[in-house]
Amino acid sequence: MxxxxxxxxxxxxxxxxxxxxxxxxxxxxxxxxxxxxxxxxxxxxxxxxxxxxxxxxxxxxxxxxxxxxxxxxxxxxxxxxxxxxxxxxxxxxxxxxxxxxxxxxxxxxxxxxxxxxxxxxxxxxxxxxxxxxxxxxxxxxxxxxxxxxxxxxxxxxxxxxxxxxxxxxxxxxxxxxxxxxxxxxxxxxxxxxxxxxxxxxxARKISSDEARIDWSRSASELSCHVRGLSPFPGAWFQLAGEKGPVRVKLLMAEAVDGSGDPGRVLDEDLTIACGEGALRLVRLQREGKGAMMAEDFLRGTPVAVGAELD
Missing domain, CATH: 3.40.50.170 (Formyl transferase, N-terminal domain)
Incomplete structure (x- = not known):
């Protein structure tokens, strides 16, 4: 019927x-x-x-x-x-x-x-x-x-x-x-x-503040955090720039081995120390720009080893 x-x-x-x-x-x-x-x-x-x-x-x-x-x-x-x-x-x-x-x-x-x-x-x-x-x-x-x-x-x-x-x-x-x-x-x-x-x-709505990456969390937790917010609203962090902090969305990342102060850049492949383990950044989007893979991102936005992400 x-x-x-x-x-x-x-x-x-x-x-x-x-x-x-x-x-x-x-x-x-x-x-x-x-x-x-x-x-x-x-x-x-x-x-x-x-x-x-x-x-x-x-x-x-x-x-x-x-x-x-x-x-x-x-x-x-x-x-x-x-x-x-x-x-x-x-x-x-x-x-x-x-x-x-x-x-x-x-x-x-x-x-x-x-x-x-x-x-x-x-x-x-x-x-x-x-x-x-x-x-x-x-x-x-x-x-x-x-x-x-x-x-x-x-x-x-x-x-x-x-x-x-x-x-x-x-x-x-x-x-x-x-x-x-x-x-x-x-x-x-x-x-x-x-x-x-x-x-x-x-499952409450996602707030912008909640989407911000807390590097003191474990890499496995942050991997889930990033994937769950990709592509919208996007997990994000701030990177120091010449004219002040630059907001960057992280759209894909993977948990890897590594240690250091949370938020510290460990190598030239954009591996970032977390509270436990490390997170390799795979796909990013700088504010006002298109999404790109990490190697392309680094060509336009160099990030020094030892720098600290906020």
Whole structure:
């Protein structure tokens, strides 16, 4: 049976799910996405990836500032949807919105709940050194990612994964779960599984200060820190320059043997002493410049052996 689906989402991660649902034979009757934002050097107004795809597919789009408005709730109810599929929408839905579709709202979340509830589960999983994560579709409740699990897929975190590479694998795995979920929903064969009360962690948003590299940490911890923040927002440190400190993003690094004062440059290959072990810097991006490999970075920005990074 074909379902009437409302889709709510914003970034590329969500757009892939919208494409899959639209191709699965269900009727996507309306899309909600975040309002257009001014971006780039010209500060031109840009629609979200979900908004752009919905227009290509010919699906009506709404971009409310908030779902707290009764007018917005009434509009959602008027769509007479069977279900809402929610993927990285970026807004908290009140209970009235959760109750509006016939079967409620289902959310695709990029972790194995209850671990990493919240805004940044992909980054947090890598930063914490996790070796396994996954994608789950849950029945939404008023609490933050607290609802029962309807479908789950596990995904290994590889030793060289960055937030970007893991994001893409989880995006594809999650998108392909929608067809099975919606088909099972239409047959009445979904079996909700309550989340465990143990092992709850929260994936809070990444702050700029938190992204700064603390060289007193171990090299293995910093390797995870760097990969989890690559490419955005990017782990960073400061390098002394002629006109003052220069901010540098570190996009890839590997833990190696070495010792010295934390932050000290140990050799000409940009190996930096850490609290335990050392970190060889592999890919960097100087503020205002493009990303480059360490050898290319050093041609334009020499770093002396013995220098101290901040």
């Amino acid at each position: 074909s379902l009437r689906v409302v889709f709510m989402g914003t970034p590329d991660f969500a757009a892939r799910s919208l494409a899959e649902i639209a191709a699965s034979g269900h009727q996507v009757v309306h899309v909600y996405s975040q309002p257009p934002r001014r971006r780039g050097r010209g500060q031109s107004e840009q629609k979200t990836p979900v908004h752009q795809l919905a227009e290509v597919l010919g699906i009506p789009v709404s971009t409310p500032q908030s779902f707290r408005s009764q007018e917005v709730i009434d509009h959602l109810a008027s769509l007479e949807a069977d279900v809402a599929a929610v993927v990285a929408y970026g807004q908290i839905l009140p209970q009235a919105a959760l109750d509006a579709p016939r079967y409620g709202c289902l959310n695709l979340h990029a972790s194995l709940l209850p671990r990493w509830r919240g805004a940044a589960p992909i980054q947090r999983a890598i930063m914490a050194g996790d070796t396994l994560t996954g994608v789950q579709i849950q029945q939404m409740e008023a609490g933050l990612d607290t609802g029962p699990i309807l479908l789950s897929e596990t995904v290994p975190i590889e030793a060289n994964d960055t937030a970007s590479t893991l994001h893409d694998r989880l995006m594809e795995t999650g998108a392909l779960m929608w067809s099975r979920t919606l088909s099972a929903l239409s047959r009445g064969s979904l079996e909700p599984v309550p989340q465990s009360a143990e092992g709850v962690t929260y």
